Structure formats: C-alpha cells, structure tokens
Amino acid sequence: MNYPTVIQVDYHPSVAQFPTAQQLESQSRFQQELHETALATARKTFGREVYVRGVVEVSNYCRENCHYCGMRRSNRGLDRYRAEADTLLRVLLEERPQCITDINIQAGEDPVAVREVVIPLVRSLKASTNLGISVCLGTLSPDLTRELQEAGASIYIIKFELANPNLYRDLEAPGTLEERTNHIRWLATEGWAISSGFIAGLPGQDTEAALENFRLADSLPLVGCSVSPFIPGDATPLASATAASLELTLNCMAALRIMRPDWVIPAVSALNLAGPGSGYQRGLLAGANLCTINLTPENLREDYLLYRKDRFIMNEERILSAIQATGCQPSSTSLAQRYARHSTRPELVTA
Numbered sequence: 001m002n003y004p005t006v007i008q009v010d011y012h013p014s015v016a017q018f019p020t021a022q023q024l025e026s027q028s029r030f031q032q033e034l035h036e037t038a039l040a041t042a043r044k045t046f047g048r049e050v051y052v053r054g055v056v057e058v059s060n061y062c063r064e065n066c067h068y069c070g071m072r073r074s075n076r077g078l079d080r081y082r083a084e085a086d087t088l089l090r091v092l093l094e095e096r097p098q099c100i101t102d103i104n105i106q107a108g109e110d111p112v113a114v115r116e117v118v119i120p121l122v123r124s125l126k127a128s129t130n131l132g133i134s135v136c137l138g139t140l141s142p143d144l145t146r147e148l149q150e151a152g153a154s155i156y157i158i159k160f161e162l163a164n165p166n167l168y169r170d171l172e173a174p175g176t177l178e179e180r181t182n183h184i185r186w187l188a189t190e191g192w193a194i195s196s197g198f199i200a201g202l203p204g205q206d207t208e209a210a211l212e213n214f215r216l217a218d219s220l221p222l223v224g225c226s227v228s229p230f231i232p233g234d235a236t237p238l239a240s241a242t243a244a245s246l247e248l249t250l251n252c253m254a255a256l257r258i259m260r261p262d263w264v265i266p267a268v269s270a271l272n273l274a275g276p277g278s279g280y281q282r283g284l285l286a287g288a289n290l291c292t293i294n295l296t297p298e299n300l301r302e303d304y305l306l307y308r309k310d311r312f313i314m315n316e317e318r319i320l321s322a323i324q325a326t327g328c329q330p331s332s333t334s335l336a337q338r339y340a341r342h343s344t345r346p347e348l349v350t351a
C-alpha cells in the first residue's frame with residue numbers, strides 16, 4: 001500500500017479517568033454507579049441530545065479475512081452484492097427520516113465499490129443536501145481516500161478492533177495492527193475526523209487485554225470510538241465461540257465515556273443481539289450518544305453479514321422510541337458540524 005508511513009502524530013490525549021479492571025468487571029451496585037457516572041458525564045458534555053445518522057451498506061465484497069466477520073473473503077457461501085448509487089441516492093433523498101443529520105456509507109474493503117458507487121453517491125449527496133457524510137470503507141489508497149474527501153466526506157470510521165498485536169494477527173484482522181494504527185494517524189493528518197472502535201469479549205481476551213484497547217484508543221487522534229460486543233458470526237472460524245456478555249460491553253462503554261467525556265460513542269446495533277430487548281437502551285444509559293438508522297434497501301440487508309442472517313434492524317421507530325425512553329431527543333446539529341467546530345488536526349511527524 002503506497003501511503004506515507006506515519007511514525008508519530010503530535011497529538012495529546014486528555015484522559016479524565018483511565019478505566020480499571022474493577023470497572024470492567026463490575027456488577028450490581030458498583031456497576032450501577034459506573035453507568036450512572038457515565039450517563040452524567042455524557043449529559044454534562046452533550047446535554048440530552050443524541051446524534052442520529054443513517055447508514056447504507058453499499059457492498060459486501062471484502063478483500064480482508066477477519067475471523068470475527070461473516071463477510072470475510074473466505075466465506076464462499078455468501079451472495080455478494082454492490083448496490084447502485086442511483087438506488088441509494090433515491091432512498092436517501094426520498095425516504096430519509098427527518099431526524100437524520102448525517103449519513104454513514106459503509107462497505108467491506110472493496111475499492112471497486114468505492115470508485116463506482118461511493119464517490120458518485122457522496123458527490124450527489126453533497127450537491128443536494130446538507131447532510132454530514134462519514135465513510136467506513138477500510139484501508140484505502142491515498143488517492144482514493146483523497147477523492148472521497150474531495151467529493152465531500154469528512155468523517156472516517158476505521159476500527160482498530162483489538163489492541164493486542166498477536167491476537168490481531170491470529171484473527172487475521174486487516175493488515176498488521178501497526179499498519180492499521182499508522183493509517184489512522186495518517187488519516188488524521190489529512191484532515192479527517194476519525195472515529196475508531198474495538199470489540200469487547202473476543203475469545204482469548206482477558207481483562208488486561210481489554211484494558212489495552214483503552215490505552216490504544218486514548219493514544220490515537222480520535223473524535224469518537226465504539227465498543228461492539230463479540231458476536232460469533234455464521235460461517236466464520238469463531239462460529240462456535242462464546243458471545244461477549246452484554247454487561248462487559250456496557251461496562252466498557254461506560255468506562256470509555258468516563259475516560260473521554262468529549263468523544264461521540266455510538267450505541268451499536270449488536271447490543272440488541274448481546275441483550276435482546278434492553279441492550280440498546282442500556283447502551284444509551286451507559287453514556288452512548290449516537291444512534292444509527294439502517295437505510296440499506298431491504299433486498300440487500302440480509303447479505304450484509306457481519307454476524308448472522310437474522311439481523312435486528314434498527315429502523316426509525318425503534319431508534320426514536322429508544323431515545324425517548326432514555327429521556328433524550330435527536331440532535332439538530334450534525335456530527336460533521338460538531339467535528340468541524342472541535343477540529344484538532346494533528347501535525348504529521350515522520351522519521
């Protein structure tokens with residue numbers, strides 16, 4: 001991959017309170033206190049406003065082979081698709097719920113889809129709406145990344161997934177951990193607002209390894225970070241592994257909120273799989289402040305196989321009732337506007 005190697009980025013993390021093993025393992029009264037502190041921290045920074053974005057899942061082709069994902073290239077049983085830019089544009093222009101301020105365009109690592117679908121879609125959205133635009137498309141070349149930015153995307157979502165380099169290699173996560181984190185730093189120097197993320201409860205990950213995720217997240221130039229519960233995916237090498245506990249995932253989210261009061265932390269849809277019925281709302285009550293409405297056309301959704309075919313789709317009604325049930329309301333400001341205001345573009349420092 002021909003992009004500059006970033007050795008260091010002049011970036012100064014501001015840790016309010018670093019998580020402890022006791023917090024991540026907390027139960028009963030201690031857990032309740034942790035979540036209450038996280039919620040109070042989120043309310044102090046963001047008030048009762050929760051960001052609401054839409055997501056379209058553009059392509060399920062992927063050149064990577066992550067063991068925790070059903071779209072890995074070795075899964076030959078999956079029907080692969082690339083959506084058409086015009087179809088997605090029509091959905092986003094005509095069927096977009098009013099509460100949405102940003103669109104996230106997401107795909108497996110598929111440069112063809114980026115060129116043929118994502119860039120035209122971003123250009124059209126930019127020309128006809130004032131939506132903020134984020135992309136989650138993996139590690140792309142500098143040229144393609146810059147084309148996306150020139151088209152109008154300003155937020156890059158790129159998860160480091162896990163902070164232990166050996167486990168990262170064993171699980172065939174994209175490239176090496178060093179390449180991934182260097183790419184994140186390089187994106188920051190290019191002016192992207194970056195949100196990253198990690199997986200809680202991966203097989204082979206103890207509490208110390210979980211704490212490593214926080215150390216790495218805090219060292220990166222991020223504006224947000226997600227915590228996704230490990231869900232054993234169909235047709236993956238981890239299909240028979242044990243799923244992450246909802247409680248560990250929520251404790252990680254709460255600890256992350258306390259560590260970084262300023263970060264935008266999403267409630268991920270997989271909380272519904274880890275905790276059917278209550279997981280998503282409990283995420284909002286543990287300090288999350290971003291919800292995502294799935295706008296992928298129905299005929300494609302089933303094949304966007306992060307975990308299982310029986311997806312729990314977060315539609316407008318489910319999102320709005322979760323926000324309302326936690327005493328909040330959708331934000332009228334977009335994520336892109338927030339990040340533009342709070343921009344801290346780090347300087348590139350190379351060897």
Ligand code: SF4
Pocket residue numbers: 062063064065066069070071072073107108109138174
């Ligand atoms: S997690 Fe992302 S990069 Fe890894 S196989 Fe799935 S879609 Fe590809």
